[in-house]
Amino acid sequence: MNAPVSLPLSPVGAGPDGKSMDNSVVRIESLDHEGRGVAHLEGKAVFVDGALPGEVCEIARYSRKAHYERAQVVAIRQASPFRVTPACPWFGVCGGCSHQHLDESAQVAVKQRVLEDCLTHIGRVRPEGMLPPVHGHTWGYRARARLSVRNVPKKGGVLVGFHEKKSSYVADMLGCEVLPRRISDLLPRLRTLVAGLSIRDRLPQIELALGEDVDVLVLRILEALSPADEDRLRAFADAHRLQFWLQPRGPDTAYPFYPLDAPELSYRLPEFDLVMPFRPTDFTQVNHGINRMLIRRAVRLLDPRPGERIADFFCGLGNFSLPIARHGASVLGMEGSAALVARAADNARRNGLAQRTEFRVLDLFRMTPEAFATLGRFDKLLIDPPRDGAVELVKSLPRVGAPDRVVYVSCSPATLARDAAVLVHQQGYRLVGAGVANMFPHTAHVESIALFERP
Numbered sequence: 001m002n003a004p005v006s007l008p009l010s011p012v013g014a015g016p017d018g019k020s021m022d023n024s025v026v027r028i029e030s031l032d033h034e035g036r037g038v039a040h041l042e043g044k045a046v047f048v049d050g051a052l053p054g055e056v057c058e059i060a061r062y063s064r065k066a067h068y069e070r071a072q073v074v075a076i077r078q079a080s081p082f083r084v085t086p087a088c089p090w091f092g093v094c095g096g097c098s099h100q101h102l103d104e105s106a107q108v109a110v111k112q113r114v115l116e117d118c119l120t121h122i123g124r125v126r127p128e129g130m131l132p133p134v135h136g137h138t139w140g141y142r143a144r145a146r147l148s149v150r151n152v153p154k155k156g157g158v159l160v161g162f163h164e165k166k167s168s169y170v171a172d173m174l175g176c177e178v179l180p181r182r183i184s185d186l187l188p189r190l191r192t193l194v195a196g197l198s199i200r201d202r203l204p205q206i207e208l209a210l211g212e213d214v215d216v217l218v219l220r221i222l223e224a225l226s227p228a229d230e231d232r233l234r235a236f237a238d239a240h241r242l243q244f245w246l247q248p249r250g251p252d253t254a255y256p257f258y259p260l261d262a263p264e265l266s267y268r269l270p271e272f273d274l275v276m277p278f279r280p281t282d283f284t285q286v287n288h289g290i291n292r293m294l295i296r297r298a299v300r301l302l303d304p305r306p307g308e309r310i311a312d313f314f315c316g317l318g319n320f321s322l323p324i325a326r327h328g329a330s331v332l333g334m335e336g337s338a339a340l341v342a343r344a345a346d347n348a349r350r351n352g353l354a355q356r357t358e359f360r361v362l363d364l365f366r367m368t369p370e371a372f373a374t375l376g377r378f379d380k381l382l383i384d385p386p387r388d389g390a391v392e393l394v395k396s397l398p399r400v401g402a403p404d405r406v407v408y409v410s411c412s413p414a415t416l417a418r419d420a421a422v423l424v425h426q427q428g429y430r431l432v433g434a435g436v437a438n439m440f441p442h443t444a445h446v447e448s449i450a451l452f453e454r455p
Contacts, residue, residue: 010244023074028055033413034116035098035444041293046071050092052080052102053110082106087139090173095165097178097442104441108133111436111446115413119434123417125424131449132298136289138441140180143210143267147190151200158195160187160206172231183208183215186240195238198226207247209280213263215242216280218254233276234258251281252339271296272323274351282340283316287439294437294449295323298382301433301451302407304329308379311403313364313393317358318344320382320409325356332375334362364393372396378407389415394422402427406440406452411439413446430455 003045026039028051037051039059045068051057056078063070076083096371099107112133119125135413150170151158161173175184178214194200202276225233225246233244243262247254256262266277267288272295278284285291298320304310312321315333317340325331325348335341340358348357365388374395381403383390389412406429410416416434423429429452439447 023060024071025056025058025077028057031110031444033118033444033446035110041069044068048073050101051076052083053397054078055080055083067190078159088175088177090171090175093164094162094171094173094176094383095167096162096176098444099442100177104138107441108135108436108438110270111438113446114446115416115434115436117341118413118417119420119431121417122158122414123419123421123424124333124363125417125420125431127431127434127450129433131433131451133435134290134437134449135441136287136293136438138241138438139177140181140184141289142178143288143289144284144369145176145179145183145208147187147206147208149194149206151195151201152308158191160190160194160201178206180210182417183210189236189240193232196232197229199223199229209247209265209278209284211263211265211278212268216245216262216265217242218245218247218280220247222248230258234281244411245280247281254279254281260363264335267291269295269323272299272326274322274326276317276319276322276347277350278317278343282343285319285439290437290439290447291319294439294447295320297321297437297449298409302380302405302447304380309377310380310382311375313381313383313390314353314385315344315359316340316384318347318359320384321357321359322348322351324382325353329356329379331357332378333357334364334375335359336363336365337427364390365405367393369396369398377401378403380407382407382409384409385415387412387415389419391415391419391422392425394419397423397427399427402454404454408450408452410447410448410450416450418449420450420452428455429453 026041027035028039030038030053032038037048039046047070048059049072051073057073058075059071060074061069061071081307082103084103091100149160149168155172159170159172161171164171174188176192202222207218208391209216237244237258244257245254246257264277266275268275304324304327308329310324310331312331312333315321315335321331321333333344341361345359348354424431432451432453434450437447
């Protein structure tokens with residue numbers, strides 16, 4: 001563990017909203033779901049940016065509400081033993097990370113506590129046991145990122161990076177510790193590349209999608225490239241062994257520009273002998289290593305067997321569907337995006353699993369008991385919804401002939417807790433276990449997995 005250090009402190013006087021600040025000394029009790037320190041002062045909760053549990057801090061309050069206040073650290077009078085030196089020189093300016101000042105093992109423990117608190121206070125449920133956290137490498141892990149691009153002459157020209165903390169401005173950064181080194185080192189070169197384009201003021205975004213055999217950069221262009229622009233992109237792609245795609249409008253309009261003979265963008269799941277091709281604008285997990293471990297955990301909890309019929313709700317590209325089918329079960333994958341459903345079916349065919357899988361387009365946010373009944377009987381369910389959760393789906397499960405087991409993968413502990421309350425208190429399931437997966441190290445984002453069973 002690194003030695004305790006002090007935060008880079010903002011000048012006293014005004015908060016992020018420009019309002020004057022009042023200084024006080026508080027002891028930080030815990031972290032909230034956004035990674036802010038929580039203290040109490042004058043009968044109200046105070047959320048303190050950059051503070052850690054157990055610390056005694058001088059804070060400056062910059063926002064007062066009826067039941068809570070916001071503050072930032074002015075000085076740390078007693079530091080947490082888990083405070084460490086952030087690895088990134090732009091931490092605190094860039095808004096991409098919020099936890100680099102917290103020891104890596106403590107980050108996982110904090111996220112586990114956030115999950116437990118949400119289950120207890122929102123869902124009024126308590127798991128019979130906590131699952132061991134899923135965690136791995138914490139630096140250079142991001143296989144996806146969306147970088148903003150701005151031409152800012154007052155700051156020396158083109159900026160390429162993440163937004164500043166609590167701001168729409170682009171951080172003036174020359175690297176990123178959570179991106180793979182080869183990509184982090186490209187950031188200054190991308191600034192030079194964009195600065196030399198005729199459409200430098202009409203290129204607001206670069207999306208990164210990294211696969212096993214190719215790195216793809218998708219340029220969001222609001223005007224057509226000139227011939228000279230095209231030559232610059234080709235030379236850059238050749239020099240750095242990557243592929244450019246262009247996106248003139250929405251994500252579905254993205255198309256490969258150069259080189260056209262680049263390897264296919266894909267990720268592999270070696271444990272299940274699967275290759276998963278995807279488009280760079282498709283939703284895939286940011287952290288390929290943790291994704292593999294999370295799939296392993298989900299499949300082990302689900303325990304799919306030959307002859308069983310299993311539903312994969314919010315199936316996406318088949319990230320869980322195909323590993324489940326590889327174990328011999330029949331899988332029905334459902335998803336609201338017709339494009340993703342088509343690609344999931346194609347991935348099943350390419351991996352020799354078409355006979356064990358079926359994919360349907362279905363609006364799962366409008367599920368009803370009647371609609372669920374038309375899907376037939378399932379032995380088990382896997383649910384992997386977006387942040388909004390799956391409350392209408394879990395309300396629609398049948399009381400008679402319900403699946404024996406439900407594995408719920410969540411990117412929001414609050415909506416998992418809400419849906420767990422329905423499964424336990426209304427549908428009669430036991431919450432056997434729950435735990436976190438550290439999909440986004442150095443951020444407050446909590447990914448989690450839970451197992452529900454019929455008594």
